[in-house]
Every structure is written in C-alpha cells, then in structure tokens.
Amino acid sequence: MKKCERQExxxxxxGIPVKEVYTAEDIKDLDLEKEMGLPGEAPYLRGIxxxxxxxxxxxxxxxxxxxxxxxxNERFKYEHEAGATGFSIAFDAVTENGLDPxxxxxxxxxxxxxxxxxxxxxxxIMFDGLPIDRVSTAVIGSPFSAGVLxxxxxxxxxxxxxxxxxxxxxxxxxxxxxxxxCHLPAIIPPRNLVRxxxxxxxxxxxxxxxxxxxxxxxxxxxxxxxxxxxxxGLLFANAIAYIEEELKRNRLKIDDFAxxxxxxxxxxxxFLEEIAKFRAARRxxxxxxxxxxxxxNQKSMIFRFHVQTSGSTLTYQQPLNNLIRAAYxxxxxxxxxxxxxxxxxxxxxxxxxxxxxxxxxxxxxQIAQYETGVANVADPLGxxxxxxYLTNEIEKxxxxxxxxxxxxxxLVAALESGWVHRESIKAMGEYQRQIQNGTRKVVGLNCFExxxxxHRVPVFRPSPETVRLQKAKLxxxxxxxxxxxxxxxxxxxxxxxxxxxxxxxxxxxxxKAYASLGExxxxxxxxxxxWEIPVVAGIAV
Amino acid sequence: xxxxxRSIKVVVAKPGFDGHWRGAMIVSxxxxxxxxxxxxxxxxxxxxxxxxxxQEDVDVIGLSILAAGHMMLxxxxxxxxxxKNIRDILLIVGGTIPQEDIPVLESMGVHxxxxxxxKIEDIVDYVEKNGRAVKGRI
Numbered sequence: 001m002k003k004c005e006r007q008e009x010x011x012x013x014x015g016i017p018v019k020e021v022y023t024a025e026d027i028k029d030l031d032l033e034k035e036m037g038l039p040g041e042a043p044y045l046r047g048i049x050x051x052x053x054x055x056x057x058x059x060x061x062x063x064x065x066x067x068x069x070x071x072x073n074e075r076f077k078y079e080h081e082a083g084a085t086g087f088s089i090a091f092d093a094v095t096e097n098g099l100d101p102x103x104x105x106x107x108x109x110x111x112x113x114x115x116x117x118x119x120x121x122x123x124x125i126m127f128d129g130l131p132i133d134r135v136s137t138a139v140i141g142s143p144f145s146a147g148v149l150x151x152x153x154x155x156x157x158x159x160x161x162x163x164x165x166x167x168x169x170x171x172x173x174x175x176x177x178x179x180x181x182c183h184l185p186a187i188i189p190p191r192n193l194v195r196x197x198x199x200x201x202x203x204x205x206x207x208x209x210x211x212x213x214x215x216x217x218x219x220x221x222x223x224x225x226x227x228x229x230x231x232x233g234l235l236f237a238n239a240i241a242y243i244e245e246e247l248k249r250n251r252l253k254i255d256d257f258a259x260x261x262x263x264x265x266x267x268x269x270x271f272l273e274e275i276a277k278f279r280a281a282r283r284x285x286x287x288x289x290x291x292x293x294x295x296x297n298q299k300s301m302i303f304r305f306h307v308q309t310s311g312s313t314l315t316y317q318q319p320l321n322n323l324i325r326a327a328y329x330x331x332x333x334x335x336x337x338x339x340x341x342x343x344x345x346x347x348x349x350x351x352x353x354x355x356x357x358x359x360x361x362x363x364x365x366q367i368a369q370y371e372t373g374v375a376n377v378a379d380p381l382g383x384x385x386x387x388x389y390l391t392n393e394i395e396k397x398x399x400x401x402x403x404x405x406x407x408x409x410x411l412v413a414a415l416e417s418g419w420v421h422r423e424s425i426k427a428m429g430e431y432q433r434q435i436q437n438g439t440r441k442v443v444g445l446n447c448f449e450x451x452x453x454x455h456r457v458p459v460f461r462p463s464p465e466t467v468r469l470q471k472a473k474l475x476x477x478x479x480x481x482x483x484x485x486x487x488x489x490x491x492x493x494x495x496x497x498x499x500x501x502x503x504x505x506x507x508x509x510x511x512k513a514y515a516s517l518g519e520x521x522x523x524x525x526x527x528x529x530x531w532e533i534p535v536v537a538g539i540a541v
Numbered sequence: 542x543x544x545x546x547r548s549i550k551v552v553v554a555k556p557g558f559d560g561h562w563r564g565a566m567i568v569s570x571x572x573x574x575x576x577x578x579x580x581x582x583x584x585x586x587x588x589x590x591x592x593x594x595x596q597e598d599v600d601v602i603g604l605s606i607l608a609a610g611h612m613m614l615x616x617x618x619x620x621x622x623x624x625k626n627i628r629d630i631l632l633i634v635g636g637t638i639p640q641e642d643i644p645v646l647e648s649m650g651v652h653x654x655x656x657x658x659x660k661i662e663d664i665v666d667y668v669e670k671n672g673r674a675v676k677g678r679i
Binding site for chain 2: 092093094096097099105106107108109112113178181182183184185186223224225312315316317349350351352425428429432436444445453459461462464533535
C-alpha cells in the first residue's frame with residue numbers, strides 16, 4: 001500500500017534520492033576494516049586522530065578584516081579575548097588583486113570587503129600585541145597575492161624572534177577560488193598562477209614544516225552554486241593540479257610536500273549530507289595519495305580541513321534566522337571531524353559582520369564544544385546505515401565528477417577554456433530555479449515570508465577614510481625605505497621568475513625591503529599580462 | 542524599425558573590484574531568458590561601464606555590489622551618466638545593500654534596488670515594464 005507522504009520524492013541538497021529508512025542491506029558491500037577502520041587509522045574515514053576532540057577542540061578561527069590594519073588589529077584582540085583560538089585575515093579586493101591603495105580606480109574598494117594591506121608595515125601593525133608564537137593565523141591570500149602576503153607574515157614572525165620552522169598557520173593560495181569563484185580582474189593567467197602557487201608550497205615544505213602553504217577552498221566553489229559532490233570533485237582536481245606541477249619539476253617527492261597540503265570546505269544546509277561529505281573527503285584523499293601517487297608517509301594521506309559555514313545559505317530577510325542556520329552547520333562540521341572553523345555571522349547577508357555578530361559566532365562554536373557533548377567521542381555517527389550509505393554515494397559521485405574535470409584536460413585547462421565557469425553558471429541557475437519553483441525551501445525567503453521585517457539589526461559600515469589613511473602610510477613607507485634596495489630586490493624577482501627558480505626567497509627579500517604588494521605583483525603582470533576571465537569574454541550569457 | 546519591437550538592451554556590471562558574481566550572473570541569465578539583449582561585463586570601472594552604455598546604446602544598466610562600496614561606486618556612475626548627458630537610462634542595483642541605504646540610493650537617482658532574496662520574476666517584470674528609454678529620468 002502506498003503511504004501518504006508530504007512530497008512526491010525526497011532528495012538531499014545535492015539531489016541524491018533519499019528512502020524512508022536505511023538498513024544493513026544498504027551498506028552490505030562496505031568492507032568494515034578496509035573502508036571504515038577506526039579514527040586515526042587508514043582510510044581515515046572516521047577522523048584523523050584516534051581520540052579527536054577529547055585531545056583538543058577544533059580551532060575557532062573567524063575570518064576577519066576591514067578598513068585599516070590598525071582597526072583589524074583591534075578586532076583580532078577582541079576576538080582573542082572572547083576565546084577565539086586562531087586568527088584568519090580577510091583582505092580587501094584591492095589586496096587580493098595585488099594592487100596598492102594608490103593605484104588608479106581602486107579607491108572605492110580599499111578596506112571595504114576586508115582589510116587593506118600593501119607593505120610589511122601593515123602586517124606589523126595588524127599583529128601588534130598579538131601572540132602569533134602561540135596562536136596560528138590563516139592568511140587568506142589569493143593565488144596572486146598569497147606568496148607576497150605570506151612573505152610579509154614570515155618576515156614579521158622573524159622580526160619577533162620566532163623561528164620559521166616553528167611558525168604555525170595557513171595560506172589560502174587557492175588557484176580556483178579567485179579565477180572561477182570570486183573574479184579578480186587584475187591577475188595573471190591560471191597557467192602562470194599555478195607556478196606561483198606551487199612555488200610557495202615547495203618553499204614552505206622545505207622551510208616552514210608547520211605552515212600550510214595552501215588550503216584548497218572548495219568552500220568557495222560551493223558558494224558558486226555547485227553541490228556537495230561537485231565541490232569534492234573540483235577540490236581534488238585542484239589538489240592534483242598542484243601535485244602534478246610540483247612532481248614534474250623533479251625537485252621534491254610526494255611525501256616531501258603532501259603533508260603540508262590542507263583544505264577548506266563548506267558546511268551547507270543539508271545536515272547529514274554535509275557530514276557524509278566531510279567523511280568521504282578523508283577517505284578519497286587517502287586513496288588518491290596512496291593509490292595514485294604512491295605516498296608512503298601517513299601524514300601525506302591525512303585530510304586536514306577548515307570549515308566555513310555557508311554564507312550563501314544566509315538570508316537578508318529575517319536575519320536572526322541565520323544564527324540558527326550557522327549553528328546547525330557548525331554541528332555538522334563538528335560531527336564530520338573538522339580541524340578549524342569559521343561560523344558565519346548572522347548579519348553577513350547584509351554587511352561585514354558587526355562585533356556583536358562575531359561574538360555570537362564565537363559563542364555558537366563554544367556552545368557546540370562545551371555544552372552539546374558531541375566533542376566527547378570520535379565520529380559519533382559512524383555506523384549509521386544512512387550516513388555510511390550517503391558517504392559512499394558522495395564518494396562515488398565525487399570521483400565521477402573529478403573524472404569529468406580530467407576529461408576536460410585537468411583543472412588548469414578546464415579553467416582557461418571556461419569549462420569550470422560554465423559548470424558554475426549551470427549550477428547557480430539550477431539552484432535559483434529550485435528556490436523559484438519551491439523545490440528548495442528557504443525559510444523567510446520562499447516560505448514563512450513576512451511583510452514587515454521582524455528584526456532590526458545593526459549594520460557595519462566600513463570607513464571611507466581608509467583609502468586616505470592607507471595611501472598616506474604607503475607614501476611614508478616609500479619615503480623612508482632604501483629605494484635602491486627595493487629596486488634591486490624587484491630586479492632579482494624578475495630574474496628568478498624568468499629563470500623558473502623558486503620565487504619565494506626573492507619575494508621575501510623584496511618584502512623585507514618594504515617593497516609594496518603592487519610593486520611586486522607588477523613584475524608578474526608585466527611578464528605574463530592580465531588574464532581575461534572567459535566568462536566576461538561572452539561565453540556565458 | 543519600430544523601437545518598441547527592438548528588445549530591451551541591458552548592461553550588467555560589477556563596478557570596482559568586488560569578485561562576487563553569482564547574483565549578477567543569475568540576473569543576467571534571467572533577463573536574457575526573458576528575451577532581452579544582455580551584456581555581462583564583469584568587473585569594470587564606473588567610467589568603462591558608462592562608456593559601454595553609451596557605445597552600445599543600452600536601455601538599462603544593472604550594477605551588483607557585495608563589498609560595501611556601493612555608495613561611492615554608484616555616485617561615481619551617476620555623476621558620469623550626468624556628465625555624458627545620458628539621462629534616459631534605467632539604473633537598477635543589486636547586492637548586499639542595507640535596508641536603510643535603499644531610500645538614499647533611490648533619492649540619488651537609482652531607480653530600483655533589489656537586495657538579496659529579491660524574486661527574479663519581480664526583477665524581470667520591473668525591467669520589462671520600465672526598461673525602455675524615458676527621457677530625463679536620470
């Protein structure tokens with residue numbers, strides 16, 4: 001007899017059909033020893049440490065930055081005092097594009113979506129009085145600016161007497177993020193970017209063993225509308241592009257650099273599917289490194305990841321509802337075995353987060369850690385018929401999607417041809433259609449809407465003064481530095497870039513001479529030209 | 542040719558360097574699907590946006606901003622439109638624009654602001670009804 005159900009079919013957020021109940025039958029092919037194992041053991045499905053959060057909670061690291069480095073420093077101090085256990089720098093679009101605040105046309109963006117940083121002086125100010133010897137930092141630099149911004153952070157650490165081999169942190173340095181997800185109009189082509197990105201990876205693998213020189217950011221691919229398995233497919237395609245670039249140089253072996261690679265995933269709204277995705281990602285990375293690349297070191301096969309709760313699931317309408325969304329997404333990441341996390345603030349559908357928004361994000365994570373009990377046991381949901389079934393499904397579909405990228409020539413070719421952009425455009429269109437036709441429900445948006453907004457929330461406003469302040473500071477730096485040293489450093493950078501040597505020593509030298517970000521990136525723009533994003537060339541619309 | 546028969550011509554652009562393109566792309570596709578001629582320009586300076594509106598003789602400019610620079614960037618676009626004496630265009634804006642900024646932008650000369658969560662069909666409908674040139678509306 002057909003049962004009466006509230007909808008014709010039930011699907012996960014990524015469109016995988018869901019039955020009314022799952023039993024042992026659904027996972028009968030799962031080899032418990034080989035495919036599951038224990039937390040801290042291959043294939044790491046159940047977590048990367050045997051006791052997970054019983055040893056140490058995940059790091060609470062809120063993505064932060066606005067206006068000047070001075071003001072961002074104040075916000076970092078506020079977060080640190082409120083119990084944040086890591087820092088994460090959000091740069092403005094000018095910095096991400098490798099431009100200076102006095103470059104033409106940038107004034108309206110300086111300090112707007114993040115903090116403006118253009119010389120080592122700014123980095124020194126931003127971390128003044130903060131314990132970077134004990135608290136790790138994520139430098140969320142674009143693939144173009146990442147090496148330079150990391151070099152500034154390394155120079156700062158050294159000036160404080162911290163040994164680079166002890167320095168703990170991460171650089172974003174993800175090629176796909178800023179070429180397909182967030183568009184940067186002043187950067188060089190992907191095939192040249194990948195070289196800069198991998199130079200940072202290579203240099204860090206040899207000089208800063210506790211620094212993670214890349215955090216592949218499938219968070220941002222997901223924010224473009226892609227689903228959970230497309231997210232993982234592109235994530236591994238991107239990691240493969242970096243690995244292949246390094247291996248073809250014949251300088252390092254897989255186990256020399258794979259241990260420093262890390263990841264940055266989204267936690268979206270389908271609670272159980274997201275948990276399945278995090279678990280599947282660990283097993284996939286293990287297989288990829290062991291089977292395809294013949295890694296021997298277990299550290300090469302361990303998938304370490306940061307999670308950001310999904311900004312694109314937040315609504316402008318009834319904004320306090322976003323607190324609840326973030327809390328569920330935090331819990332999914334915790335149950336999925338995350339290493340560090342940013343809980344998106346409830347007001348981010350409207351503005352950069354206010355201080356109140358950030359405090360609630362910290363508290364959301366602390367409540368999950370200290371009150372819910374989920375941190376007391378490793379992989380608490382492991383063995384659930386549905387979850388294991390879904391983990392297998394996500395894994396299968398992610399491998400298939402990865403294959404599609406490889407069929408399109410691998411990630412760099414797929415980016416330059418516009419294939420990745422077209423995939424995103426298809427996905428965002430489909431997501432929008434689902435909201436329009438009501439098959440994807442969003443509370444406050446296409447159901448339970450209200451005529452009058454029930455909540456009045458304070459709005460954060462970046463300061464229009466920032467551009468003047470940053471320009472003045474840059475002018476002063478230029479006046480007081482040894483310009484001959486800067487010139488020499490930039491000439492050396494051009495030389496090593498052309499010769500194909502690792503750029504990082506020359507970048508560090510330039511940064512220490514207080515060369516600006518824009519001056520350094522101009523060297524590369526002059527050599528390679530600025531990339532025209534294929535979607536703007538008229539492919540899409 | 543009867544100007545009423547010509548399809549409405551729209552330029553969609555992201556002034557400045559903010560990279561969030563999803564909203565602008567979704568609106569571009571919806572307007573195209575409704576039969577309009579849409580040019581998606583991506584990130585451009587206000588000067589380049591106005592120049593292209595002039596060259597392409599467009600009916601509508603759609604601007605999308607999600608990095609808080611909307612007040613400055615939109616003022617720049619409006620000043621340039623007036624300077625070039627382009628006064629018959631429809632100017633619409635999308636993105637993370639706080640509620641309280643919407644009346645301010647509309648008093649400056651923006652015809653309509655569509656914040657996040659706006660219904661796509663409402664945007665299409667509005668542009669269909671108001672897209673064709675009206676003299677002196679900027």
